[in-house]
Structure formats: C-alpha cells, structure tokens
Amino acid sequence: MSRPPEAMYSPNTLNTLIGQGVDAIDTPALVVDLDAMERNLQRMAQFAQQHRMRWRPHAKMHKSAQIGLMQMQAGAVGVCVQKTAEAEAMAAGGVNDIHISNEVIAPHKLARVVALARQLQSRGGRLGIAVDSEQGVQALADAVRAIGPAAATSSAPLIDVYVEVDVGHGRCGIPPAQAGALAQRVASHAGLRLAGLQAYQGRAQHLHSVQERRDAIAAAADAVAQARTAIEALGLPVPCVTGAGTGTMVHESATGAWHELQVGSFLFMDADYRRNERDAGQPPFEPALFVKSQVTGRYPQHAVCDAGHKSHAIDSGMPEVHWPAGLDYFSGGDEHGVLRVRSGGPANAGDSALPALPAIGDIVWLIPGHCDPTVNLHDAMIGVRGGLQVGVVERIIPVDARGALT
Amino acid sequence: MSRPPEAMYSPNTLNTLIGQGVDAIDTPALVVDLDAMERNLQRMAQFAQQHRMRWRPHAKMHKSAQIGLMQMQAGAVGVCVQKTAEAEAMAAGGVNDIHISNEVIAPHKLARVVALARQLQSRGGRLGIAVDSEQGVQALADAVRAIGPAAATSSAPLIDVYVEVDVGHGRCGIPPAQAGALAQRVASHAGLRLAGLQAYQGRAQHLHSVQERRDAIAAAADAVAQARTAIEALGLPVPCVTGAGTGTMVHESATGAWHELQVGSFLFMDADYRRNERDAGQPPFEPALFVKSQVTGRYPQHAVCDAGHKSHAIDSGMPEVHWPAGLDYFSGGDEHGVLRVRSGGPANAGDSALPALPAIGDIVWLIPGHCDPTVNLHDAMIGVRGGLQVGVVERIIPVDARGALT
Numbered sequence: 001m002s003r004p005p006e007a008m009y010s011p012n013t014l015n016t017l018i019g020q021g022v023d024a025i026d027t028p029a030l031v032v033d034l035d036a037m038e039r040n041l042q043r044m045a046q047f048a049q050q051h052r053m054r055w056r057p058h059a060k061m062h063k064s065a066q067i068g069l070m071q072m073q074a075g076a077v078g079v080c081v082q083k084t085a086e087a088e089a090m091a092a093g094g095v096n097d098i099h100i101s102n103e104v105i106a107p108h109k110l111a112r113v114v115a116l117a118r119q120l121q122s123r124g125g126r127l128g129i130a131v132d133s134e135q136g137v138q139a140l141a142d143a144v145r146a147i148g149p150a151a152a153t154s155s156a157p158l159i160d161v162y163v164e165v166d167v168g169h170g171r172c173g174i175p176p177a178q179a180g181a182l183a184q185r186v187a188s189h190a191g192l193r194l195a196g197l198q199a200y201q202g203r204a205q206h207l208h209s210v211q212e213r214r215d216a217i218a219a220a221a222d223a224v225a226q227a228r229t230a231i232e233a234l235g236l237p238v239p240c241v242t243g244a245g246t247g248t249m250v251h252e253s254a255t256g257a258w259h260e261l262q263v264g265s266f267l268f269m270d271a272d273y274r275r276n277e278r279d280a281g282q283p284p285f286e287p288a289l290f291v292k293s294q295v296t297g298r299y300p301q302h303a304v305c306d307a308g309h310k311s312h313a314i315d316s317g318m319p320e321v322h323w324p325a326g327l328d329y330f331s332g333g334d335e336h337g338v339l340r341v342r343s344g345g346p347a348n349a350g351d352s353a354l355p356a357l358p359a360i361g362d363i364v365w366l367i368p369g370h371c372d373p374t375v376n377l378h379d380a381m382i383g384v385r386g387g388l389q390v391g392v393v394e395r396i397i398p399v400d401a402r403g404a405l406t
Numbered sequence: 407m408s409r410p411p412e413a414m415y416s417p418n419t420l421n422t423l424i425g426q427g428v429d430a431i432d433t434p435a436l437v438v439d440l441d442a443m444e445r446n447l448q449r450m451a452q453f454a455q456q457h458r459m460r461w462r463p464h465a466k467m468h469k470s471a472q473i474g475l476m477q478m479q480a481g482a483v484g485v486c487v488q489k490t491a492e493a494e495a496m497a498a499g500g501v502n503d504i505h506i507s508n509e510v511i512a513p514h515k516l517a518r519v520v521a522l523a524r525q526l527q528s529r530g531g532r533l534g535i536a537v538d539s540e541q542g543v544q545a546l547a548d549a550v551r552a553i554g555p556a557a558a559t560s561s562a563p564l565i566d567v568y569v570e571v572d573v574g575h576g577r578c579g580i581p582p583a584q585a586g587a588l589a590q591r592v593a594s595h596a597g598l599r600l601a602g603l604q605a606y607q608g609r610a611q612h613l614h615s616v617q618e619r620r621d622a623i624a625a626a627a628d629a630v631a632q633a634r635t636a637i638e639a640l641g642l643p644v645p646c647v648t649g650a651g652t653g654t655m656v657h658e659s660a661t662g663a664w665h666e667l668q669v670g671s672f673l674f675m676d677a678d679y680r681r682n683e684r685d686a687g688q689p690p691f692e693p694a695l696f697v698k699s700q701v702t703g704r705y706p707q708h709a710v711c712d713a714g715h716k717s718h719a720i721d722s723g724m725p726e727v728h729w730p731a732g733l734d735y736f737s738g739g740d741e742h743g744v745l746r747v748r749s750g751g752p753a754n755a756g757d758s759a760l761p762a763l764p765a766i767g768d769i770v771w772l773i774p775g776h777c778d779p780t781v782n783l784h785d786a787m788i789g790v791r792g793g794l795q796v797g798v799v800e801r802i803i804p805v806d807a808r809g810a811l812t
Contacts, residue, residue, distance in 0.1 A: 026812045082741040103702045296509045335488040360541050406432045
C-alpha cells in the first residue's frame, strides 16, 4: 500500500497529541468535548433509571468500541449496530452484547453473524438480530444449522431474534398483523430464540413539534400492541420490545409499550436534533461533537473555512457555527465551508457591537448537522478535556467501524 | 488498535477477490468498470489533443495515486488536489507533478507543502499551489525561506504559485482587478515562481442547460482576461491559466483563455453530471463508478437495499439505479436505500411488461449522485474487467487519500 502514514490523520499519529492543548489539533478535525459527552451519558443513564427502561445505544452513531464499553459501564445493556461488519468491530473491541437492528440476508454474511454469536456466547455475551421475512428467518436458521447440532439446541438457542414490525417508518418491517406468523417461524428453529419485537419509528425522530412526535409514537405503540397480540395469541412470548431514538425517547418511555431504548445521538447531539422543539422531560443533552476548522480566506461578504462536506455530513442540513457567535455556515462543496454573518450582523469588525466575519487563520468550531455519517468520515475522534478553548487532548477515540459497510 | 482486519473492507483483504467473478464482491461495495473508465480516459486524452489543451485531472475525485499515474500515462501533465494531505498521498504513490488548487494558510501545513515541493523537485517533478491573499503569499514565502537560502533562489524557484481569481464561483479568489498587485507580491519572493492564474467556475459545472454554462464561462473568460491584463501591465508573465471542470470543459477550451483543464469527474461520471444537458463537442463520457448493493427486504410497494448514504454521497442528489431498469432510488437513511418502480411501472412481476420490484437477495447496481465524496467513503475501489454482469475482478484500487483532510 502506498499510503504515507505521516500524511494521514490516523489514530496512531494522533496519539502524539495527547497532553497537548486544543491549539495543537490540526484542521479540519473531529473533536469530542469529553466533559459534555460524559454529562450526556449521565443524563441518559438517569433518564433510563427513572423510567425503568433498558437502554442499548446505537453504535452506528459513534462506531467506537471504546465508547460502547463506556456506555455499558454507565448502565447500558449492550449496543445496537446496523451492519455485520460493525458488530465484528464492536466485538473485537470487547463489547459482548450486540444487537444487529437490521436484516441480514446474504448466506456468507449470516455465516459471519453465526460465528460472531458463538464468539460472544463463549465470552458470556449475546448476539441479537432483526428479521422481517420468512426468507430471512430460513437463511438465518440454515446458517446456524450449518455449524452443527451442538450449537443449535433449543435449550440454549444461539441467537436472539427480533421480529421487525413497521410501526410507521415505512422502510423495513412487516405489518403488525403478520408478526404472529413470522414469530412462529422463528420459534420453530432450535437455534433461534424469539426475543421480541424490533419497533423503530425512524421517521418520527425528526418531526419538529412535540405534538407530531407524540402522535407518531402513539400510533407506533398501537402497532406494537397489535403485533404483541398476534404473537401471544399463538402462545408465544414477547420478552422485549426494542426501538426508539433520541428524538422520541420520552414518548416511547411514556407509553409502556417498549422495554429498551436504541438511542444513539443523545451522546453527541447534532444540529438537526437541536432544531427539534424540545419535549418536556427530555434531558438537556448538549452538543459534544465538533469539527475544528480554520479560516483560509476572507472576502468582502464571506469567509471560507477548510471544512466542507468531506469533513461533516450534510444529509440533514448544514452544520451550526458553535464559535464564534453570529455566523452561519453555507455549503462550499467538498472541502470548503462558506461563512456569513447572520442576517443583521456586520461584515466588518467595528461596524457595530455584533460579531464580524473571522479573519484568515481564525479557528471556527462547527456542530455537524448529523453526527452518524459525520463520524463515519473520520478515522478517529480527538477527545478534549476542559473545553474547546483551553482544553487538553486526553485521548484519541478510534472510529473502529469506519467504513464497515458489509 | 482494536480494528479487526477480517471485518474491514480494506484493500488487503480485498486482494483475495482478484481473478474472481463479480458475484464474489460483497455488498455494498464501490466498483469501477475498468473498460468504461479507460474509454473515458481515452476520450479525454483525445479531446485535449484536439483542442491543444493541457489537462491536469483533479485527484480530489479519485484520491488514488494509481489512477493519477494512469492519467499521466495517457497524457495528463499531472494532477490537482485540494489538500496538503492529498498531495502527500499522491506523492507517496509516485505522482511527481501536483498542483494544490486551493489556499493553504497554517504555517505547519505550509512547512509540509515546502517539504513536499523539495521532494518532488528532487524527483524531477513540481509542486504548484493557489493563493488569494497577501497573508497567504507571505506565509508561503516564509515557509520557503525557513528551509534556507539554497532552496529558494530566483534562478530555480521552488514552488509554482497561481493567483486565484474569482471568475464567478463566489467562493475563493480575488477580484480580477486585484490580480496584478497579488502577482507582484508573488514575484517579489525568490522562492516562488509566478506560474499563472487559478480560475475555476465551480458554480457553472452543474448549471443544467448548455446556454447557461456557455454564458457563465464567457463571463469567467472576461474575468481571466481582466486579471491577465492587470498582471501583464506590471510587466509580469501569466504562463498558465488553469481551471475548468467536466461540466464546462468544452466552453473553457473554446474561449482560448485557459491553458489547462482541471477535469475530474469525466473519468467516472456521476448521476448529477449525467442530468446536465449535453454540450455539442463533449465526449460521450459514460458511467464507470458503481455501488454494488443487495436487496434485503421486499415490501408491497418498495424494496430495500443495503446501500445508504454511508455507501454513497447524496449531496448532489440520489443515485441512479443502473440495473435493473425501471427503478428509482429514494433515501432510506445511512444504511438503507428504498427502491420503487418508476412511475407507471408495476410493483409485481407479471402485472405488465414493465420491470417489477426486485426480490430479496437480488443485486442492484447504483450510479452515485456525486463521485468525489462517494469515493472518500471507501478504502478501496474494486476494478472489474468485462462488465458488471459477467466481469472479473482485475485489481483493487486503494483510495490512498481517503479521509486526507488536512
């Protein structure tokens, strides 16, 4: 491979930053405010305890085994992932309880899923997975059977299987009325344990108003109840209903229909979630993930910084400018950000008391629009203790599952 | 580091695919149709020869030294990049003629730029860079001076410096009338060679109609002429005007104002460029970059595939479904794509002669909306010879500068 190690922003080269001030971080870079992250974590732990909910944070967001373990130390029962390769990365980093909240179909991937389930089981852990088709259940059961009878006895089924129900998202999942038949299929295979329902209303996460989100989750709870009834009518159990996200967790927790929260974004809070109207009872999660960027050009009505959408994802809108105050970020393409004074502010210092455009060389801190795909652009996050202005780099957090697509 | 090598889609593990059929490629994956790519390359070489233009393809698109060298073998004079770290990755992979078509401001980055310029010079190559401020010129000159007088003589200046002029993009660059003063600054430093103008109209690349693009480039040519006049009035030369992109190259080539084309996307052609009205005289570039994806769910009115926007960038719109015919792709979030039958088509096979929704397990080929940030999501591209249906994996193309942000 021709990759020059010194040129890359790899976790290893970043280790030299540890103990240095924030000023030493080259731009653009993905920076975690560790104090803010830990406060968010404690807020979530407290919320879950108060509402007697299990929580299984989504590692598709942070893709870091280090953070997954930290979440479990704070009380999380395990992590969720979306991809087999993400599950492998979490397991390799020491996470023992993993739920793939998604369908896996390809036989060669399911062979990996089964191998991982055996590995986790041997470490005292557990693997879960979602299914939403007879074909998917059959392929999973075949993969378990392929490793021999010992690993697939009904007294100790290898894999926790969650029937995914479409509760209004309109993407994956079967209609609630079909949950009984599919659950019966799962229960018919000795190697599979019917673990409950996967019920995630993804569309509701970003509905702006409290009322819209409450209504969407009330409808989702009805769908969950219908699916539960269909399964229980066949004499089968529904041990756990898992779902929810940061945007709606207050509502899922209030309905009593869910047991487990698959929250992800609460840890870092992105600009898109911050644009939602806040629920009463929602913990005051604060931004903890930032892109440090530098101004490389200053023009009469705008400035340009060195963070474009190869530094942060823009699928859910542009980043917020966290600091300095009074600026808005506009797309400047893959490698540039365009900064303008927020409507009403002056372009030049001295025009008024309002903030001016930054100068060449100035540092700008951005809050990404959407944390999940932003983290996936970086090989590592730089963890800072003591704030973004005068803090010190405490540790480098590798993005273990970066690019783990399969 | 905890990253499990077997779980990652790394260039090394992908090497085992070489010689196998397309079926062996796990999903989702970034696949290059090598035959199509080579045809595009030959079309570009022929176009440049016919129009007597130099061409310096933008490596920010492919981020691969292997492809950069291939382009130079086909007649390109070198490559462009946007970032110092990209330049380092290209140089490490053997590319000797590199132009950083962007402003670099930070002294520690400029020290790297200077080190790279010396390295390339010692290999018989050359480094160029853009400037658009007095501060930028001064910082660059300081960095050259810091390595000592030997490397900074006026008889053999170390770095080619291009004054960037805003020719209508509205992002970087100075107004044309100020080009003379800035060029004089450049020429005043022994270590810097005034190499010409950086003049890129990025906004014009994606204007839909031929007329809009022609008008925008006509205005840009006027700006170039004005800048040239301002510089020549001071007795200084403008050896090279560099700029243009795949969307407008016909127009820049027709005006006579440019010497060098910074085309990038022509090699792979993304869905966004394909939506443009085609210029007379534009070579018939064809799509050569694809995401291979698999259907993981089939529902009454849609199917779901395993490629979401962690597999391909959506900043310039959704991917096109290349195969099977008759489907449209809608966003399903980070890890899912939603496929629907194009308006007028049936949801189920047998309803008519039109194509139906694919079944679970079926393969779907996507043309990414925007190739540059899509390539940046992957550690490697899988090069296939003989077409996407029956072809064979010929080589793995590492994305050397993936995540090279600094």
